[in-house]
Amino acid sequence: MLIRGIDYAETAARFRWSIPDRYNIGVDAIDRHADGSGREALAVVGPDGAVEPFSFDRIKSLSNRLANALAAHGTRATGPDRPGDRVGILLSQGWETAVAHIAAYKAGLVALPLFTLFGEEALAYRLSDSGARFLITDRDNWPKVAAIRDQIPDLSVAFVIGAKDGLGPGVLDFQAALDRASDTFTPVDTAADDPALIIYTSGTTGQPKGALHAHRVLLGHLPGVEMPHDFFPQAHDRFWTPADWAWIGGLLDVLLPAWHHGVPVVAHRMAKFDPVHAFDLIERHGVRNAFLPPTALKLMRQAGTRRTRGIRTIGSGGETLGAELLDWGLETFGVSINEFYGQTECNLIVANNANLMPLRPGSMGRAVPGHTVAVIDAEGRELADGEPGQIAVARGDPVMFLGYWNKPEATAGKFVGDWLVTGDMGVRDDDGYFRFVGRDDDVITSAGYRIGPGEIEDCLLKHPAVAMAAVIGVPDPVRTEAIKAFIVPNPGQETDEALKADIQAHVRSRLAAHEYPRMVEFVDSLPMTATGKIVRRELRRRSVET
Helix, strand or coil: CCCCCCCHHHHHHHCCCCCCCECCHHHHHCHHHCCCCCCEEEEEECCCCCEEEEEHHHHHHHHHHHHHHHHCCCCCCCECCECCCEEEEECCCCHHHHHHHHHHHHCCCEEEEECCCCCHHHHHHHHHHHCCCEEEEECCCHHHHHHCHHHCCCCCEEEEECCCCCCCCCEEEHHHHHHHCCCCCCCCCCECCCEEEEEEECCCCCCCEEEEEECCHHHHHHHHHHCCCCCCCCCCCCEECCCCCCCHHHHHHHHHHHHHCCCCEEECCCCCCCHHHHHHHHHHCCCCEEECCHHHHHHHHHCCCCCCCCCCEEEEECCCCCHHHHHHHHHHHCCCEEEEEEECCEEEEEECCCCCCCCCCCCCEEECCCCCEEEECCCCCECCCCCCEEEEEECCCCCECCEECCCHHHHHHCEECCEEEEEEEEEECCCCCEEEEEECCCCEEECCEEECHHHHHHHHCCCCCEEEEEEEEEEECCCEEEEEEEEEECCCCCCCHHHHHHHHHHHHHHCCHHHCCCEEEECCCCCECCCCCECHHHHHHHHHHC
């Protein structure tokens, strides 16, 4: 835990990691707070505004029941030489999602969070690639899984919320399974380095890669949460984010760190982000701490002037905000928005805290205490301050992933010597502030999501009208970047607005709403290297010129 100093330098000097040999996220986040007091852990806000509270005691009981229900099917727990059975969690923010995660960790299994807006192809790849044996979802999302069941042969049992009338073999009603199970469970004695979680991250070529994290990843996140949220926790803190818990930003920037500290979380997932509703939720439910992605902040600013007091801290990450948005945040909320930086493989490693150091618009902040962050060259040599290079993190960091799931070559390629390279180009100034310069690959940043073109291009090629496809990000005032697809149509194919719409719908229904191309341009050919690789920088140049 961070200990406040008089400034950043003293705070960093005081910090020491404390990572035990044996550690389990579920026990740490829930069981140790379940003391019979009924202390609030979760406030689930329904679409009608009604609130259902859940105590730490209740979450412990429910997660014990689910862990027993899973164990009844012969689960294989994680160990130092193997990961446990994978549990897909295809749910939005809600108590069932939280219980599913805690149950998986306590049972020594590996949680696999899945975004509910994923289409069939995106789900089929992740469930198949991970070898998921269990799935926890609801009746609304089950039809997508049912349609791809033959593509995920390892899936043996699905617990479906609302499946009371039966949905086929291997499908159990979630609530009935909890009701039948005991609320007493002995958590698996996991090591801090044992696998706990897979989160898929987009790549520049081919399909996404599963970033495998150990139980220690929660402890590794703590200083990166405590710093931008001004020495979180403080009395009466209450956390909320519109970011889905299927992403690292919702799960490990908010839910689990808050529970580590015994702080309640507000759970409410909007079908589509509504800035006015966000203001209302913050005020009505006493939110004191919020992680608001840059796109959410921009939409809230567009909603009009509205001063909101009572919130204590706001953190934001995914892109630098700029002076205008920072000034608006201070005027609107009465607090400085503290930016932070990280990625799925190694998250929350750079951050700001306006009470420890001056905010510098355009800067991501300084290295979070406990993390060794540098700018390096292609050979892994640290560069002098002011010299641009790759932002990198030293090996051995508790927040760092174990590797990519079943992709040892991709894992090796993520490192240069003793450094994990983020793929982001940056500069560190004389005072230790990092500034983002650009990507050294083709990952697209859109509405807070980091999107690799590979999966989208693969999906586009499955459309009957498409011969070749390339995807880039183009500047967008709200989303940072919007997705644009360049399509070489099949010979004789008529290209019109109807075909553009059909191609967009093809991607949206199979992958996700945030991954479909908002712009489609038909071209005769794509710029290629001598070895047949698409030259996306040339496409970006063309887009700027036009």
